[in-house]
Amino acid sequence: MKISLNEIKKLVPKAAEVETDELVKLIGSRLVEVEGTSDWSAKYNNIYIVKVVACEKVPNTHLSVCQIDDGKDGVQVVCGAPNVREGMFAVWIAPGAIVPQTFGTDDEFEISSRKLQGHESNGMLAGLDELDLGDDHSGIVEIDPEMPGVKSGASFAEVFELNDVILDIENKSLTHRPDTFGLIGFAREVSGILGEKFNEPKFSELALDEENIDIKISDPEICARYSCAVLDFADEPRSEYLTKDAVFLAKAGMKSISPIVDVTNILMLITGQPLHAFDYDKFVKVGGADNPEVIVRTARDGEKLTLLDGKEIICDENDILITSNDVPVALAGAMGGENTAIDAQTKRIILESATFSLYHLRKTQMKHGIFSEAITRFTKGQPAGMTMPTLAEAVKALGSEPLAVVDCFPAKPEQPVISLSLSDINSLLGTSYDADTVVSTLENVGFNVEVDGTNFHVKSPFWRTDIHIKEDIIEEVGRLLGYDNIPLDFAKRPFIGAKEDPLFTLKNRVRDILSDRLAANEVLTYSFVSEKLQKTVGEDPEDSYKIVNSISPKLQCFRQSIAPSLLEKTAMNLKAGFKDFSLYEINQTTKKSLGLNSENVPEMETHLCFVALGDFYTAKAALVALFQNLGLREFALSEPEKIPDYYEKKHSATFKFGFVGEIKNKVLKSLKIDQKVAVFELNLEQLLEILPKTSQKSLKFSRFPSVSRDITLKLKPEIAFEDIQKALEAALAKNCGITKVEPVSLYQKDKKTKNLSFTLTFASEDHTLSADEISAIMKKVEKSVKSDFAAEIV
């Protein structure tokens, strides 16, 4: 939203006394974010109104050589516009000035003196687009010679009030303040911020004359008030001259269209109340009755209406329609119908000034994709109190006696009176404002305050549709006096330590281990994946929660596991030339089959997924290292019965709360990965559950030297490694106090046997082992595994 500071200053005299920078700062800190300011006095600097005193065509070109009166010595300008002619007043951009259209952009264009087709040209005569006051490029701008202040050499900016600063307002944070969408409402706030009572403008009044037109509102919920006037009026084409109205509209980023449309738009910009004009005779004809009846009602499902822009829309029961004797003539608040559009033949008009349900209009806006200035205001909930004053001003501006004036206001809202105390205000804000300050702050912006000691009974003005509870009043006080003036304090806290979130702590431990110890790279990937990826890895897309308004099919399914996302990233990084890496991610997953939790929202799981280049044992080694670092030394892998489809079942295992294994060749191939990839994925919440139950093995070390001996066993291949390791550990522990069994090599020469080598390290707790003792221990160990596993000691 664009706001002219000049207009604000006209309504708030005190604003004119404040430096622009300071004023902008105050607006930014006490009303709404100012996204930018544009200094129009710089933009229109060195631009003048001039008279074309001579104009001569350059043969065989579209150019004319013009002599212009610049109020000084006269200048020659070459002009290519078809409408340039002797005697006209035009706008001259002098050499050295910036073309306003390019002002503030990255490539500002500075006008110079140069030769065109051999003729000297100094500066340029400007079109509306070059002046950045519209998009018309059909010719140069012509100035009405009768306009006050117009003479050769007059400053264009002075005559057209362009010495202004235009604020660019972030209106998203004003969605609850429909009143500020008009200059009056905005100015009222500025007045309040400057600590001055706003001088409310006096609106014209209209006498009702309800004989010639009836209004029926089917439900006050959809339309709180509908006012209208019937006028004699013939719309004229837009003035051939540049008008101040056109400049006023341009400052707000709008275009001049025709006198009637301009009047409605200008009044909307001033008051915030949108207006709409129908062709009265068409309106009557469409309704097919002598006495027109305006009926405001919701549409019937499937009802059709062709809008002003020629588009036919199909309505539903949410849309509000304006009808003439039940025949739709406008989509309320959004756009008029083609059947009642004003044109050159229009003799009489109906001017509508109404408010509609913002909830209905919001849906209408979304459904039909209409984002006009009017509907933007309606969807904030314009106050019903503005319809008649705005209508009266419009009638006055159009200068015609109304043939009828009707005001249908079925449900007059009563503004609530909110009671609160001075201490309510100060204790919520942390301030020590006195009663007088509070009262004047509120009264400055139109609140009515009844004071009863230190209690206030506050009645909000009709334009404040957002005040419901005492906190709303407290906000007004805090904001208008400046949040930045509130003394800073600290929360009063007892010395109670924060409770640890065990899952959060575990996640950080896991990250420390994987990144800092195991040199893996943490990644974050999207929570949404494509159906295609799910199918590629063999997940059932039907088990995923699907996003109905996803950005792309690639981001449609909430992921059931993290591995597929990481496999995609693995493929990408391999393609980028990375060779030796492992990736991991900790994030939430879900699927429909997990069901809903006690809150009736999907059960979520927190997963850790790790992907490495290599075989089963690569992933297993990382998993074991992770668990050991977490103090979990005992855990069992089992043959997979149920495991996600993308694991190669023969090279995978499950454990209580996860899976570890190689990815199927078929999956790798479709992801264009040409080497072995192994993965583990586990449920961190379930890991957390078993972690506290695992106590750290008590660590024992001997003061006496330990010895190491290697042992190699030749075994049948089907004997599990783990059984041998455990047997060796048990046998050694039986014979010695401090022991350690570590695998050295796993070797197979032919399929009949395998050789497993271990290093046994052991020590006594109370003496140095003698050579005899050592060999005795080794013999006992060898004997026990030999007999239990039919092993041969190599």
Place this chain on the structure above:
Amino acid sequence: MTIEEIKKKLKALNGEYAKIKDLPKDERKDFGAKLNEEREKLERELKAAEETAESENIEPIDITAPAALNEEIPRIKQGSKHPLMTELNRVLDIYSHMGFNIIEARQLDDEFHMFESLNFPEGHPARDGYDTFRTEEGFIPPAHTSTMQYRALTKFKPDLEAGGQIAVVIPGRVFRNEDVDATHEHTFYQCEGVFVSEDATFGQMLGVLKNLFENYYGQDLKIKTQPGYFPFTEPSCELLIEKPKSLGGKGDGWLEMLGCGMIHPNVLKTAGIDPEKYKGFAWGGGIDRLAMLKYGLNDVRYFESGKLEFLEEF
């Protein structure tokens, strides 16, 4: 002198000490001191000569090279942590030290937690501002971490009613249906804060948040506010901080950091907390922006890209 010569001299010098006892008593001290001085000098010379001799066999190296010539370049394999998680943890560390409990946000939620519990009237245009995704079932991947306010309030309500307070921060991944470009992501991280006590004020909120950013940036910072509108806080504002020195601030620029406000009485009421007795404040801000500012990143899309060339920098 060669090493041998020095050693010979030292030996001779040691012999001189025997003469001390033959000297008159008053001369012994001076004589001894002189010998000591001489010996220390020789010993220093010896050490220097020996060091020179030893290093004669050692070739000089190029200390700027990554490896000796003909040797393999040593590769130190390092892992990396995601910068968003690192930044988030840093923020959470500060909150923890301030005494805030941490609970994490869900990544799939419902209309009640996203809007209703936060005082968004049904069908209100304010709901549009969040560009939420929806599942077929009507669940919502949350568009802000405020979805957790109701849960935080109800979870810690017993503490409050036992004479304590509610002090919670909620980190989480949030989602918005936005076209992705260098400054917009549909997936990003936020951290929410909720504080409720018997005497919480707007002034306390500003003081706490100022302190948070001063801790985070390690310097005193000016703050300012800008009015904001959130249905779940009243009054509401945006908090801006002076651009910190570590980000090249020279005391003039401002950074918009978060939205905040006094918790709306309806939000407290919905959570079963008496708004007449208790007041609270809540705030929420993005983590991605903190990381982008800190590392001078110009494209938010790196975060979820999974690209090692990016990740390995952290």
